[in-house]
Amino acid sequence: MPPTGPQGPYGPPGAYPYQPPQKRSGAGTGLIIGAVLLVLVLMAGGGAVAFWTLSPDDSGTASAEGIGTVRQFSALAADHVDEGETVEYEVYPPAGGPHYPVWQDCGVYGEPLRSEYVVHSMEHGAVWITYDPGLSEADVQILRSHYSPGDYLVISPAEDLPAPVVASAWGSQIRLEDSADPRLVEYLVEYVRGENTPEPGAACSGGRSGTGTTGTGTGAVGAGIDASEFTG
Template sequence: MAKDPKPQNGGATRAGSSGGRTPGGKGRTRPPVNVVTPQRPWGLIAAAVAVAVFAVAVLGYAVVTVNRSNADKVTSADQIAGLGTFEYAGAQHVTTPVTYTESPPVGGPHDNEWADCTGTVYDVDVRHENAVHSLEHGAVWVSYNPDTIADGELDTLKELVDGRQGMMLSPYAGLTSPISLQSWNHQVFVDSAADERVEQFADFMVFNADFSPEPGATCSNPAFISDPLVAGDQTRVGGTAVPSDAPVSETPAP
């Protein structure tokens, strides 16, 4: 009988070896790979969303506030309800008392010295001839009836005027309404300091170069603050009398 051929060198399978496979025909087992699932930074995302929402809310509130504020602003004099308009020429200096047609006056002959109007709050009925000169410089004169205005209303007017360039506040005896506001050739009467026309008039008329005969003239007069003249006082007058034209009222004030 023929003998079985001997296996060729290199052709025999080593004991315990199966060509890189484990006994039983199974493949070599690799160590398991640890798969780390990325964690989403939910806390940071939530915080960012909260900040964004807050920013939008703040911006929205600011826009609404500005819109409400601008809603009451005027861009022309005729938008102020009940506004009285007049026509007076400037530069009419006199040394004698003046009997004004309007009360309080809104223009016409006046003293050479102006009442300080640098946001000045007076506790006296300022001499009208000096107050009118302030109007000529572009000031707004807020006056009130001391007998009819409430304390809270007066506090509101003081807050509006105090320290604000181009404005002054004073009592005015016999005023037909609790409050009136005057600028050169313009006037409005109101019953309450909360009336929207108070701020409308102040914002639009103060130093309005379209209406004041002497735009850019100073409102400062420290000497008048330290020694303010009162209505009817003729102890200190200045300037030379200049003939004045008769005023023409375009729209009578109430």
């Protein structure tokens, strides 16, 4: 099904996020590549958000202690792979990496999506909000309310998540227990079309609007889209 969604609370269509992301001063100071874990605390909105910077070797490590923290990932490949090929990502949901030549259109979806399409959307600046299919309708509507037409957001259910709600951007991810957790909004303001976007200004429409994880949904490659036309 094509992406749909209600009007979001952050201004007119396409205005989300409502302010440019703020650079975190000193974020690159004192980082030791390898086994050392550096925790930075950013005070925002009256609360604290912890940022974990992980080396590529341990970037896929999951822990219950990671709930509510922003996990960072570096040295992510951005290669295109053939449509239909399965990419073995180091973290799930993925936070960047190899992907299909066609991106997933930003929007709200009622069915799971193929990661390799959405990772391409993330390369263009989108944040992918995934949620447990067992989440209540009220909780799902809270998540969907963040989207306005034109926003660089992809919202969909996903199986076997490490938390009820997971938001992923290129190079970062936050896992949350509650759809109403205010840290989700903080994350979106920081990372939607944020400073780590590999291809700023690239489109998040005109790609794949189909659903499903096999690449055969309506509008998917193999259903009328010529992948050779996509070079972003």
